[in-house]
Amino acid sequence: MNGIIILFSSRPYWLEARKHDGRGSQSRLLKASLNIFASKANLVQRRSANYHPSIWNHELIESLSTPYQYELYGNRSEELKEETRKLLASTNESCERLKLIDLVQRLGVAYHFEEEIKEALNLHLKDVMINRDLHATALQFRLLREHGHSIRSVIARPKIFLTYSYWTNLCGSYMVEARWFSRGYTPTVKEYLENGWISVGGPAAIVHAYLLQLQGCNLTNISLDCLKHGSDLIYWSSIITRLADDLGTSTDEIKRGDVAKTIQCYMNEKCVSEEEARDHIKWLISNSWKEVNEINIKQKTNNLPKSMVKMCLNMARTAQCLFQHGDGIGTSIGVTRDRLLATSSSLNFSSPKFIQLYKTRILLSSRPYNWLEARKHGGCGHRSRLLRASLNIFASKANLVKRRSANYHPSIWNHELIESLSTPYQYELYGNRSEELKEETRKLLASTNESCERLKLIDLVQRLGVAYHFEEEIKEALNLHLKDVMINRDLHATALQFRLLREHGHSIRSDVFDKFRDRDGRFSDNIKGDIAGVLSLYEASFLGIQGENVLEEARSFSTKHLKKLSGNNKLEISEIVSEQVQQSLEIPLHWRMPRVEALNFINLYTTDHGDDHNSLVLLELAKLDYNLVQSIHQQELKELSRWWSQLGFKENLSFSRDRLMENYLWAMGINFEPQFSKYRIGLTKFVCILTAIDDMYDVYGSPDELELFTNAVKSWDVRAMEDLPDYMKICYFAMFNFANALAFDVLNHHGLNVMSEIRTEWTNLCGSYMVEARWFSRGYTPTVKEYLENSWITVGGPAAIVHAYLLQLQGCNLTNNSLDCLKLGSDLIYWSSIITRLADDLGTSTDEIKRGDVAKIIQCYMNEEGVSEEEARDRIKGLIGNSWKKVNEIKIKKNNDLPKSMVKMCLNMARTAQCLFQHGDGIGTSIGVTRDRLVSLILKAVPIK
Numbered sequence: 029m030n031g032i033i034i035l036f037s038s039r040p041y042w043l044e045a046r047k048h049d050g051r052g053s054q055s056r057l058l059k060a061s062l063n064i065f066a067s068k069a070n071l072v073q074r075r076s077a078n079y080h081p082s083i084w085n086h087e088l089i090e091s092l093s094t095p096y097q098y099e100l101y102g103n104r105s106e107e108l109k110e111e112t113r114k115l116l117a118s119t120n121e122s123c124e125r126l127k128l129i130d131l132v133q134r135l136g137v138a139y140h141f142e143e144e145i146k147e148a149l150n151l152h153l154k155d156v157m158i159n160r161d162l163h164a165t166a167l168q169f170r171l172l173r174e175h176g177h178s179i180r181s182v183i184a185r186p187k188i189f190l191t192y193s194y195w196t197n198l199c200g201s202y203m204v205e206a207r208w209f210s211r212g213y214t215p216t217v218k219e220y221l222e223n224g225w226i227s228v229g230g231p232a233a234i235v236h237a238y239l240l241q242l243q244g245c246n247l248t249n250i251s252l253d254c255l256k257h258g259s260d261l262i263y264w265s266s267i268i269t270r271l272a273d274d275l276g277t278s279t280d281e282i283k284r285g286d287v288a289k290t291i292q293c294y295m296n297e298k299c300v301s302e303e304e305a306r307d308h309i310k311w312l313i314s315n316s317w318k319e320v321n322e323i324n325i326k327q328k329t330n331n332l333p334k335s336m337v338k339m340c341l342n343m344a345r346t347a348q349c350l351f352q353h354g355d356g357i358g359t360s361i362g363v364t365r366d367r368l369l370a371t372s373s374s375l376n377f378s379s380p381k382f383i384q385l386y387k388t389r390i391l392l393s394s395r396p397y398n399w400l401e402a403r404k405h406g407g408c409g410h411r412s413r414l415l416r417a418s419l420n421i422f423a424s425k426a427n428l429v430k431r432r433s434a435n436y437h438p439s440i441w442n443h444e445l446i447e448s449l450s451t452p453y454q455y456e457l458y459g460n461r462s463e464e465l466k467e468e469t470r471k472l473l474a475s476t477n478e479s480c481e482r483l484k485l486i487d488l489v490q491r492l493g494v495a496y497h498f499e500e501e502i503k504e505a506l507n508l509h510l511k512d513v514m515i516n517r518d519l520h521a522t523a524l525q526f527r528l529l530r531e532h533g534h535s536i537r538s539d540v541f542d543k544f545r546d547r548d549g550r551f552s553d554n555i556k557g558d559i560a561g562v563l564s565l566y567e568a569s570f571l572g573i574q575g576e577n578v579l580e581e582a583r584s585f586s587t588k589h590l591k592k593l594s595g596n597n598k599l600e601i602s603e604i605v606s607e608q609v610q611q612s613l614e615i616p617l618h619w620r621m622p623r624v625e626a627l628n629f630i631n632l633y634t635t636d637h638g639d640d641h642n643s644l645v646l647l648e649l650a651k652l653d654y655n656l657v658q659s660i661h662q663q664e665l666k667e668l669s670r671w672w673s674q675l676g677f678k679e680n681l682s683f684s685r686d687r688l689m690e691n692y693l694w695a696m697g698i699n700f701e702p703q704f705s706k707y708r709i710g711l712t713k714f715v716c717i718l719t720a721i722d723d724m725y726d727v728y729g730s731p732d733e734l735e736l737f738t739n740a741v742k743s744w745d746v747r748a749m750e751d752l753p754d755y756m757k758i759c760y761f762a763m764f765n766f767a768n769a770l771a772f773d774v775l776n777h778h779g780l781n782v783m784s785e786i787r788t789e790w791t792n793l794c795g796s797y798m799v800e801a802r803w804f805s806r807g808y809t810p811t812v813k814e815y816l817e818n819s820w821i822t823v824g825g826p827a828a829i830v831h832a833y834l835l836q837l838q839g840c841n842l843t844n845n846s847l848d849c850l851k852l853g854s855d856l857i858y859w860s861s862i863i864t865r866l867a868d869d870l871g872t873s874t875d876e877i878k879r880g881d882v883a884k885i886i887q888c889y890m891n892e893e894g895v896s897e898e899e900a901r902d903r904i905k906g907l908i909g910n911s912w913k914k915v916n917e918i919k920i921k922k923n924n925d926l927p928k929s930m931v932k933m934c935l936n937m938a939r940t941a942q943c944l945f946q947h948g949d950g951i952g953t954s955i956g957v958t959r960d961r962l963v964s965l966i967l968k969a970v971p972i973k
Contacts, residue, residue, distance in 0.1 A: 109140050116144045122152065123164040130167060149175055176324050176337065194232050201227040209287040220293045221267065228273055230266025230343060234258075237339050258332050261340045264319040268344035271313045275306060276351025280358060313348075320344065431683070431728055436952055439678075439686040440959060446669040446689070449662040451969050453655035462656060465649035466497050472642055473501045479509065480521040486528060491617075492633065492650035493626025496701050503532070510534055519544055519561030523568040530571040531618070533931070535920040538576045541565070545578070551585040559593065559601055562586050563609060570618040573917040574910070587613070604636035614946075619912070621943035622936060623700040623965060630654060630970060651970045660702050661966060665692060668712050677720055680758050684723040689962050690944075690951050691715040696965070697940025698832055698933050710770065710835040711828070717762050718793070718824050719951075724759055725797035726881055731805045738798040744787050763790060774834055780847065782834060789827040796821040804882040815888045816862065823868055825861025825937060829853075832933050846927075853926050853934070859914040860934035864941040866908050870901060871945025875952060912938075 098105075112132065119125045129145055132138050138145060152168055204223045208215060215223075225231075235255060255262075271290060278289035288296070290312075294305040324337055350356035356364040455462075469489065476482045486502055489495050495502060509525055522540055529536045544565075546552045555561055566586035572579030593601070594609050611628070630650050637643045665688075672678075672688045694715050695708040725734055737756050740748035741763070749760050767790060771783040799818045803810060810818075820826075830850060837846060850857075866885060873884035883891070889900040915938070918924065919931055943961075944950035950958040 109137075112137070113141060113144060116141060116148060123167075126152070126164060126167045126171060129171060146175070149177070173321060173325055176326075176334070194235060197226055198229065198232050205287045209285075214288040214296045215293055216297055217290060217293045220288070220290055221270070224270045224274075224290070225263060225266040228266055228270040230269045231262055233343060234262050234265075234336075234339055237343075238336055241335060241339070254331070254333055254336050258336050258340070261320065261323045261332065261337065264316050264323070265340035265344040268313055268316045268320070269347040271309050271316070272344070272347040272351045275309055276353070277355040277358060280355050317344075436685045437955065439688065440955060441689040441962070443669050443673050446665050449665060449967065451655060451659045451662060453652070453659055453969055455656055455659070458652055458656060462649070462652055465645055465652065466494075468645045469494070469649055470498060470501060472645070473498060473505060479512075480518065480524075483509070483521060483524045483528060487524060488633075488646060491625065491629040492646060493622065493630070493700075494646075494650055494653050497653075506532055506534070510536075517543065519555050519558050520564045523561065523564035527564070527568040527571055527618075530568075530916065530920060533919050533924070533928070535922060538572065538578050541578050541582060545581075549581070551581060556589050559605060559609075562589050562593075563605070563612060566590055566612060567617045570616040570912065571916055573913050573920070602636055604632045607632055615942060619939055619942050621697045621939045623696055624943055624961065626650070626654060627964060627970070648972065651972045655969045655972070657700065657702050658966065658969060660705060661692075661696065661700075661708075664705055664709050664712075665689065665966065668692065668709060671713065672716065675716075675762060677716070677758070677762070681720050681724075681755060683728040683755075684720040685952060687719060687951055688712070688716060689966070690958055691719060693944060693950075693958070693962070693965075694828070694937075694940055695832075697943065698828075698936045699836060704836060707832065707835040711832050713766060714828065714831045715824075717759070717766055718827065721759050721763065721794065722797065722822075722824070724756065725794075725801050726876075729756070729801070731801060734798055734801050738794050741794045742791050744791070770831065770834060778843070780844065782847065785830055785834075785847070785850065789830050792821055793824065793827050800882045809883045809891045810888055811892055812885065812888045815883070815885055816865070819865050819869075819885070820858060820861040823861055823865040825864045826857050828937060829857050829860075829930075829933060832937075833930060836929060836933070849925075849927055849930050853930050856915065856918045856926065856931065856934045859911050859918070860938045863908055863911045863915070863938035866904050866911070867938070867941040867945045870904055871947070872949040872952060875949050908942075 116125075116128060116132070119128050125148055129138075129148060132141060132145070149172060152172060201223050205227060207213075238255060274289040274291060278291050281289065282292065290309050291302060291305045294300065294308055295302060298305075298308075300308075320341065323332075324341070350364065353363045473482075473485060473489070476485050482505055486495075486505060489498060489502070506529060510529060522544075526536055526538070526540055541551075544551055544555055551565075555565075563586070565582050569579045569583035569586065572583075590609050590613055594606075594613060617625070630647075633647060633650070637647055668688060677684060678686050692708070692712045695711040698711070699707055724737070729737065733753055733756060736752055737760065740752060740756075740760060744764075746764060749757050749764075752760060767786045768783075771781070771786055774780055774782045796818050800822060802808075833850060869884040869886060873886050876884065877887065885904055886897060886900045889895065889903055890897060893900075893903075895903075915935060918926075919935075944958065947957045
């Protein structure tokens with residue numbers, strides 16, 4: 029495949045995300061390609077270059093420092109530059125002016141004075157010195173030619189053109205060499221150089237360097253044409269790079285077993301000694317420099333920018349520097365090391381770490397780059413393919429398609445605000461105190477023997493948001509309750525035990541509540557006065573599954589009496605209980621986003637906690653841990669903000685929601701714990717890209733454009749991008765690069781190819797978006813069944829879980845068995861996605877219908893059943909409750925082989941959705957409750973006395 033595709037051998041999907049023709053459709057079986065990276069005995073005999081390891085490890089590089097910072101020395105630097113500028117302007121004598129320019133250049137500071145030097149050399153160009161001073165004449169000649177002026181005084185030049193297949197040509201040239209080696213063939217010098225100027229990586233290096241250098245500039249087709257116009261310059265500088273490389277490396281490479289280099293090719297062809305061959309190659313280098321010089325002085329007529337000329341010349345110069353004394357890359361313990369040390373003068377050479385590293389073997393792995401397509405490998409005369417239309421990615425065009433607009437408000441969280449996030453609570457300062465408090469809590473959990481008190485302590489630790497520190501201790505404590513379920517008349521203890529055991533996946537029977545029912549099967553009025561018990565019964569009822577009538581009755585009974593309680597101001601109940609009742613009636617504990625609940629309960633517990641030592645320890649731990657985790661979240665958002673700014677969606681996709689902070693809430697909601705930092709960063713990127721594509725389908729793209737995009741995603745080929753409009757190319761590239769980067773990360777660290785899983789997720793997601801776009805363009809209102817069969821995918825749930833699962837397992841031992849969990853968990857993913865979809869529709873449908881969007885579940889139900897919006901909303905809330913029963917049932921199944929991490933992610937995704945859309949569209953319109961939540965979750969630390 030051509031272009032910049034990172035292609036991984038395919039692996040079919042996990043769930044196949046059910047096709048769009050119904051939830052009952054069976055997903056395809058996992059194909060045999062799953063075993064691509066399975067462990068096998070490899071019988072291929074491998075060579076080894078025996079490169080020594082690098083002495084420059086990550087810690088050493090991270091320790092680099094210097095006292096010379098622009099903040100401290102910037103003013104002095106400007107003063108010196110100004111003095112030099114005056115010196116250049118005031119030097120009138122021609123010879124002295126030339127010497128000064130040469131001195132400034134050789135001291136490495138000429139880039140500060142480019143205009144001054146240009147003006148000075150223009151004087152010499154108008155009035156070339158005629159004198160007998162050899163030094164002045166030669167200096168003038170060299171400086172003028174170095175700067176591309178035409179002062180007057182054998183290898184064929186091929187024409188090459190830029191194409192997106194430069195990686196193909198680079199690897200193709202490597203393959204040519206591999207075939208030569210396997211056949212024991214020594215090519216002619218001509219054959220070798222026709223291939224070797226590409227395999228050295230010079231063309232690839234120049235294209236990448238040129239594009240990278242222009243990142244901050246106005247990149248246009250004219251800019252890219254320079255690569256074509258500069259093809260001869262790229263060719264000759266690559267020839268110099270190849271020849272210099274061969275002079276320095278061929279001896280070592282031939283010893284370890286490599287294809288013949290220029291030296292061996294010339295020796296074989298001409299039957300001469302190695303010394304004669306080396307002399308000939310030095311002559312070739314000299315002649316190649318003449319070609320470069322000729323192009324350089326014609327740069328104005330060639331329309332070559334100085335930056336490109338400079339890059340090509342400096343690549344050749346760097347090659348001659350690196351290989352001047354041998355292989356300066358493969359064997360870098362001599363001159364290369366000394367040069368690196370000289371440029372890294374901030375190293376403490378006397379430190380024990382450095383001395384230890386210095387004594388080890390070293391390597392700076394490398395090989396020059398790769399880029400330009402530069403003709404196929406059949407010979408000098410072959411023409412390379414033309415630059416495809418995909419180079420016009422960002423070209424400005426008049427767009428005559430009538431566009432809708434969602435009129436989303438701009439983000440209220442700009443880059444500068446996010447970069448300014450800070451907190452005094454850092455692990456370096458408070459880590460020891462945190463460990464002390466955790467140890468005290470651990471002892472408290474171990475020493476609490478009375479059953480009811482142990483349950484209350486576990487519940488308290490969970491609701492304060494610190495249970496992740498004590499998973500083993502909580503597991504052991506609950507196992508005791510599992511073996512000996514309490515039989516007593518304490519409603520609060522019974523309900524609490526039931527809820528905690530079910531929350532942790534244990535299948536405790538619901539008939540434990542029968543003792544609180546009368547002969548008619550109704551809950552007894554005798555328990556109405558037990559406020560804590562009724563509240564606990566209410567929370568336990570949301571852990572029910574289908575067919576558990578006793579829990580349905582428990583919910584009805586407890587809801588009725590809690591509503592009476594909340595409206596009766598005469599009852600004397602504690603502030604914390606009163607507040608808990610209000611919150612629970614609004615949204616039950618089982619459905620709440622964990623991080624929001626932790627902050628909420630910390631605030632409640634602060635106002636109504638005991639004065640005993642244990643309560644104070646738990647409260648301090650909860651507050652300190654909350655603040656320490658918040659400091660990590662702030663750092664993640666700073667990194668994400670830099671990524672988001674560089675991505676350019678805000679500027680180039682103005683139709684889309686700019687919601688970095690809000691999208692981060694999804695990642696935090698699913699896993700807030702500090703060890704999942706890489707996961708949160710990755711998932712936030714995924715959600716940001718998904719949001720832009722969602723908005724493209726919902727409001728901006730025309731039907732024809734959306735069909736093109738859907739097909740491009742389905743083909744998963746970067747070449748399909750050529751037919752897309754410019755704004756779609758940006759979306760496609762972002763999606764494509766993110767997906768490939770994640771697949772590469774998994775492959776690199778775990779040896780598993782997950783490209784097929786990721787690709788299928790995006791294909792199914794965009795396919796389901798397209799279904800909705802067709803409905804909208806036809807004015808069609810689907811049935812509830814049709815809508816849900818498609819929309820559980822459009823909400824992004826399956827794609828989010830797959831990405832989240834892969835990202836979360838990056839630090840774990842990821843195997844094929846790990847990936848099987850995605851298939852085994854398909855029902856759990858489905859039902860948690862249904863909850864996410866229904867919660868989304870309840871919160872967003874009013875605004876989305878106003879701005880012109882496909883009918884949501886509410887409108888589908890109203891149209892199908894002929895009911896009011898209020899009745900439809902009540903029905904959807906019932907569907908959410910039933911979907912939670914399905915989730916609960918999957919969680920407590922005895923034969924459930926799903927990892928807890930996956931179960932937790934699915935539940936927390938549904939909880940986060942209910943949190944974000946509880947009071948409306950918490951993403952599209954994020955200036956109300958969402959803003960306040962972000963302030964409390966990210967900006968404000970919890971006060972600690």
